[in-house]
Amino acid sequence: MITVLDNDDVTDDGIDWIARVRRLEEEVSGLRRALRTRGTIEQAKGMLAERLQTDPERAFKHLSQQSQKRNISVVDLAADIVAGKGEKAVKTPPSGFGRHILRAAGAASAAASLPELAEFLLNDGLAQVGVESVAFLADGDPTRILAMAGPAGKGTKTSYPVQTANAATTLVLTWAEPPGLAPADKRALDALAEVVAGVGRRLWCPVSTPWDQLHWLHTVLAAVFGQGKVLSPVYDSSGQVVDFVVDFATRELSDLFGRSSADLIGSRLLDLEPHLAGLGIFDAYVKAYNESEPYERPASYETVLYRGRPRRLLLRRRAVRVGDQLLVSQQHLDHAQRQNEQVLQMEIIGGLGFGEWDLATGEILWSPGFYELFGREASAGPSALDRLSKLVYPEDIGAVQGLLTSLLELKVPADVEFRVPHPNGKLRTIRLVAESKTTPQGDVHLVQAVASDITEGRTAEDVLRRTEAQLGEQRMRAAAEREMTRQMREIWYPATALDIDAPGLRVRGQHWVPQEDRRFQADFLDATTAADGDMLLAIGDIVGSGLAAAATMTRLMYPARVMGHAGSPPAEILEALNTELHRGDQAHMAGMVLARFLTSERTLIWSQAGHLAPVLLRNGTARQLPAPPGVLLGLMAHGGYGQAVAKLEPKDLIIFFTDGVAFGRRAVADPLPLLMREFERLAGIGGPRAVLETAMEFSDGESCLLIVEAK
Template identity: 35%
Template sequence: MTDRDEPGAAPSSVDGWSAVDGDPVFAAGRCLVPRVRTAEDDGAFAAPASAVQEILNALPGSATFLLPVRGSDGAVVDFRIAAASPDAVDIGSRRGPEMVGLSVLETYPTVAQSELWQGYLTALEGGGRYESKPFEYEEVLAGIPHRSRFTVRAAACRGGLLVSWVRLDTGEREQRRLTVMQRLAGMGWADWDLVLNEITWSDEVFAVFGRDRSLGPLTLRELPGCAVPEDLPGVAETVRRLLGGGAAVDHTFRVTTPGGETRHVRIVAEAELDARGAPVEVHGFFQDRTAVSRAAQEVLEHQQAASAQRSLLAAEKDLAARLQHALLPLPKQSLRLAGLTVDVAYHPLQEGLNVGGDWYSAIELPDGSALLVVGDVAGHGLDAVATMAQLRFTAKGMAITGTPLPEILTRLNTLLLHTSGRNYGTATMIMGRYDPATARLTWVQAGHLPPLLLRAGQPRYLPVPRGILLGAMAAPCYEEATLQLLPGDHLLLYTDGLVEVPGRDIYEGLARLARAAADQVGNDRVLDALVGPESRHDDTCVLHAAL
């Protein structure tokens, strides 16, 4: 059958047609041509139909009365629906009154030559009854194929056929939907009748347990035996609660399938109690939670790995902070050295990362004098830090041993030129030794900007002694200069990040620094005013010494 209507309707257009042998095949093997319909035809149609319709009006379900349409040779070429029960409905959703007058082969063309058609003819000619097996019928409605399943009964009645049918596909469709939903959710339902000792499992429950259907379902008391040994007590307690007081349960446990796979199975169930409070039925479902449990375990493992990584990173950060404290200058420091008040500010360009090529040293030497150093390595990042550390600690070490300042610069230049395995580039540096006994500052420089002296509130830059930047040539010459400090003098040693602005002449920056320093004389926060974030375009280091 096709998916157009129920298998029992007859086309209205077929009544009043006759078959001519030898023409193209139609329906039952004949081509139907019109013939004149007579009053006798109408009477023969109406008389039995009227009586049967009265009977069908009182019947539930789907039933029709079919009258045969015969050709000129007397053979049945079609059936017409002469009466229909009010509740009758076909696959096209036509109901009782709408079906009356329709012809079977025109409305349901695939019935022709089918087993159903032969059953109709046999019942009509033999005066007996025909009952079909469940069969599928398909019809195209609005261009969309529709398929349904039916069982049909037909019995001879008053020269025609009384046909009833039951549509099976609605319940089966719902069952298929339920099956699909269970399969997609990895779950199936289970019922235990504790009075009749009957157990019903859906197919999906057998799949969840990997259990052969021929073995039948498990009783509730057998259920703990499926659990892995570690989970057996929990399952036993769950069953005890169900069979004891009928309490609802929701428990997940592990089972081992016959194939050796371990699965995580969830049971959700509740019991129905009799008047005495004893459980008589248990209803519930099992769900395969293996994938969910594995995902949760993977998430836990990832969280543990992330926690371990965070701990490792925290330890590494702490270690880096310790190394930074040991290798790099502090961001801000105030000291009292050899009668001088020394304030230092160090600001890398990258805020939060005290990693840069600028550095300072401010220490008291064994002879009681003070060593003041500011340096600037070309570049940024770890390579600049490595170079800075080499220069900073080497310079301090040589100064502590009493090495003259020009000789210190010469040896630092050699260090940059001949350290194997790393290209350290170049660096600038200014270094002074202050003797408190004479209030004299002896200083040298290597390609560095001049110190700024503020005396009596007036700023001026000191003339620089001879000295090229470190790492620029193999045999440089470094000379030293001296400065007699007076009470109230202020001296600024700084790196180029304090005065350089991209696209502007450095002399503008030097003039700007001189004016700003003069304005801040006597200010306890002079360095904060000079090295604010808005004025920085590079790593910056400033050392302020006051007598």
């Protein structure tokens, strides 16, 4: 059983600060690498500026030009100048030995660790003069290598004493061939050793414990799996342990921090894991070292830095002193813990569970999801295989018995469904897929099963069946309604056009329905001559479609015609129709225009109910008539409808239209001005007939158009 602790001591701000420090350290490291050659160049630039009596920038330009002429790198030329060749350095090629030694010295100043110092010395100068390897030994002991660059050769060796920040070491250069150095070359090497000694005084190295005491420990750690490291203490001037240095780190530990073992070795612990101080782990390490008492920390969440980014990990730690070192190990539990959490989450989200019955030992294993599916508390424990039927709905016991027969007698996989009563009172439909494992003798010794909750799926299937049945009924009703719509159109509109003459007036109309339009929107128009010779006009559209729209149209058209023949004015007719639509539980709505042309006075009296006002086309110019007040029929109990009067002149056109003509296929905010320009153009080309025949092309649905022409 793993006890998990959660530490919140390291705040998000602290983590961000640590990450920023790490990124800055990486930037500084990059700058140090760039300065490995920059120092020599800057020194040469200053010397040239003084000797040539010019500024540093011109001196550097001069240095670059001479480098190109001599076909030699800038840094090599700079090294020649610093080596004492002076102005002659840019004219005559010197010996390369001093040049490379200067380059090595310049690179050494950029080193941040003992291994890095050995690498810089070899690669940035010494390898070019015949050095095969560079090593730092503890107290000159060849068996105690603290840092090394290059292969361990057996050639001639040159040694120089070096004092690091915490240990006496020896710089050893191994030559591939006997060097045969001139006095000037030896002086250059002595000067390099002084530079290395200066750099070494600021570098930490592992405590000089005899190698034979640690070699076996490193070998053991390298052979076993796990995250471990060997630490050496770092003391302050008063003798207190203020940090540890990593002497050895396993490969698994380097994988955790995203840094190689070589990068970890020589690092200080608090630089590597600064959060240990805030969590008290560092103090526990110091206590374990000083008092030689083992330390163990249970599994706890920690926030560590991985490639400069914070990561939250579950770690268990141990520490024990071995000789003069502290052996630290840690166990990364995130993978197992996260895997368990993922499986649990998968069971919760997917409604799954796993069960296993070991018939040989009697051991039974149920996952948390399996308990949940069967509505059983984990404290009650799992149920035996032969008692599984007691957990299911009584009507489904036969399914469980068939499952046992397949698994235990027939020894074949089984796939069954049954219902399980849940503590919340609902029934769950469970699908159980199971198989049995047999011994070589053919006896069943293990049964494994995966259960899944398919309640929603079965419910969805039932809903789908009901929906399909309802859709079938709706399709039948829709087909019947379409047939009724067709018949209604034939009844209401036996002809799609009208053409009526009256004294001083001619009326043309068009009711247009697209072939593919199966709706019945009940747009309507009507024109009839009254007994007194006046012309009665009506046009409108119903809000809605289908049978309800047809019924509303019936309640409007014929009462309007009857009242018009009786001599009622348009506004009075609209008020009566509005009252009629408000009779009943639900008021239907419609837009409508009613007009009466007085033949004796050549005057048009009209009213509107939430409908587009007609357009007057006179002398080739179209304008929309000012609309009297009026709202949709059926919208308000008392609409308050008004009337307007228009005196017609010969050749005037009054164009009434439904909104299908005005707004069909027009992707503009206000299509009416464009429509009136179209009326002007068509009337100018072919008169009322051209308007009537062409305007319908602008409609994308059922629509009506009525044109009154004054003679």
